Amino acid sequence: MNRKILWIVLGTVIVGTGAFIAYRFFGGSNKHLILVPANATFVVRFDVKSLVDKISENGEIKKTKIYKKMEKESINNSNDPTSKVIAQILRNPTSTGINVFSDAYYYMYNTKNVTYNALVLDIKDIEDFNKTVLKFPQAKTELKKGKEFNYIKLSNRSIVAWNTSGLLWLNKEYSWFYDESPNETIEKTIKGFMRMKKESSIMGDKDFMAYDENDEDIALYMSYDKVFRLTNLQGERDESIENVKKMMKGVKLGVSLSFEQDAIVSNMKIFGDTKEYDKMNYIGSSGLSEKTMNAICADKLLGLLSMNIDFDKLVAFAGELTGEERSFRREIEQTAGEFGLTSKQLIGAFGKEISLALLDFESRTYNSMDYGWNDVTLTYELMPVTKTDVVPVMTLAVSINDKKIISEILNRNQFVLLPDGRQKLNLPIYDSIALYVVMKDKLMFISNSDELSSKMQKDGQLGKIPNTEIAKNVKDNPVNLYLSLDAKKYTALTSSLAGNSGRQFLTYFESYMAMFKDITYTGKGHEYEQRINLKKGTGNSLYRLVKQMDELPVETW
Secondary structure (H helix, E strand, O other): OOOHHHHHHHHHHHHHHHHHOOOOOHHOOOHHHHHOOOOOOOEEEEEEHHHHHHHHHHOHHHHHHHHHHHHHHHHHHHOHHHHHHHHHHHHHHHOOOOOOOOOOOEEEOOOOOOEEEEEEEEHHHHHHHHHHHHOOOOHHHHOOOOOOOOOEEEEOOOOEEOOOOEEEEEEEEEOOOOOOEEEEEEHHHHHHHHHHHHHEEEEOOOOHHHHHHOOEEEEEEEEEHOOOOOHHHHHOOOHHHHHHHHHHOEEEEEEEEEEOOOOOEEEEEEEEOOOOHHHOOOOOOOOOOOHHHHOOOOOOOOEEEEEEEOOHHHHHHHHHHHHHHHHHHHHHHHHHHHHOOOOHHHOOOOOEEEEEEEEEEEEEEEEEEEEEOOOOOEEEEEEEEEEEEEEEEEOOOOOOOOOOHHHHHEEHHHHHOOOOOOOOOOOOOOOEEEEEEEEEEEEEEEEOHHHHHHHHHHHHHOOOOOOHHHHHHHOOOOOEEEEEEOOHHHHHHHHHHHOOOHHHHHHHHHHOOEEEEEEEEEEEEOOOEEEEEEEEOOOEEEEEEEHHHHOOEEEEE
């Protein structure tokens, strides 16, 4: 799609949102799913009605600078016949015969030689749609009519076909590792899809039909069995791939995206036959203990990754994933042997809880040797210089089962015992960073902060997580990710990275990020949720994303 058509599509879609809302009574259907093959590699559903309503936000979008610019561009660039027809259609889509309130489906399909991308739409009135097609100049010479369906071949790699079941746009993307078969023409392929029976379509997949009933704005459905067909098509019989195929056999994945009032929410669900998958699932069933949670931070928290994992299962999973489990086990056994241990003892020395936290950014000044210009000798030479680095302040807390074994490992890796009981490791390649290790009860604490490690050594804890909601997530979920999106908290870092030339961009970036609060990711069992949380405001999150962009200077977009 060239720039001219792009402006028309963007502009007239927004202009036509009033028409979408006016035709709510049309309702939607899913009969066009019969044009999606059961063995599609993956399928993505778009709730067109919801997305259009949300971006319009009761017509408020028309007041934005972005809308006005796109409207102007769509008018200026709609001189050629095809562009005019597209503009007319998008301004009044319900007159085309397409059911604009039915979900749209995109899918990818693979044969031995070719990858296809496809888009499927619902047709409510076939006669109205045929009239719409005839408005395009190309239809006068390229339209092919048949008893079962009509089609227009756009190129050797692109074709559009339709009948009472719906509209299918099909496009050849690329070949894998084989030359294209001369018999695999775009016309022959689309005939197979347009003549498909219900049982051969995705409608015959009970798992998909159940998942498709959810009402998220965008949803992806994928069967790992179908994805792994690609390795067979390419002739690969790698042991690691075969192991993973066995583990994921029968497993389905659903990923959805919804634009809510003050959040963009994505949910991931693993379902289907998960017996083999669960054998390798190294994620625990609970969150962190109070002891580990109290070793995360004192009063600041910018980012956090916490997990409850089974290390033995993790090694097995990594082995299945790479086909190198025996090699992994041998290396662990060899390492353990250096300490007079077995691999079971070495792995067992570590507990299941781990947290990695980002607390702040600090400017640290230090003396070092570097090449510089000597005004006396008039040469570049190695000389003492004063440097300033911006470094992250971080903590790592790991539960342990055997303090003696962990201490022995540290002692053999250049850690120096300090008078207060902490162990320190200087990092020669990072002059402003040193690591401090504290061993307390069944917890190992590591930080690059002298102050925090001293507090941990003295008190046995840093404090409570300041955000009670994040604290609850860490306690309840075996997988948890948190990242603050408050740009002001990263000023030391962004100012250092931007320099003088990037000041304007930094200003724009901070302005746009002003609406965001944080990102959270939580998971337990077979379900995971990611949230991009916005500060409280007016309008749904999709509209607010566009509206916030509208606050930026026009030249930035």
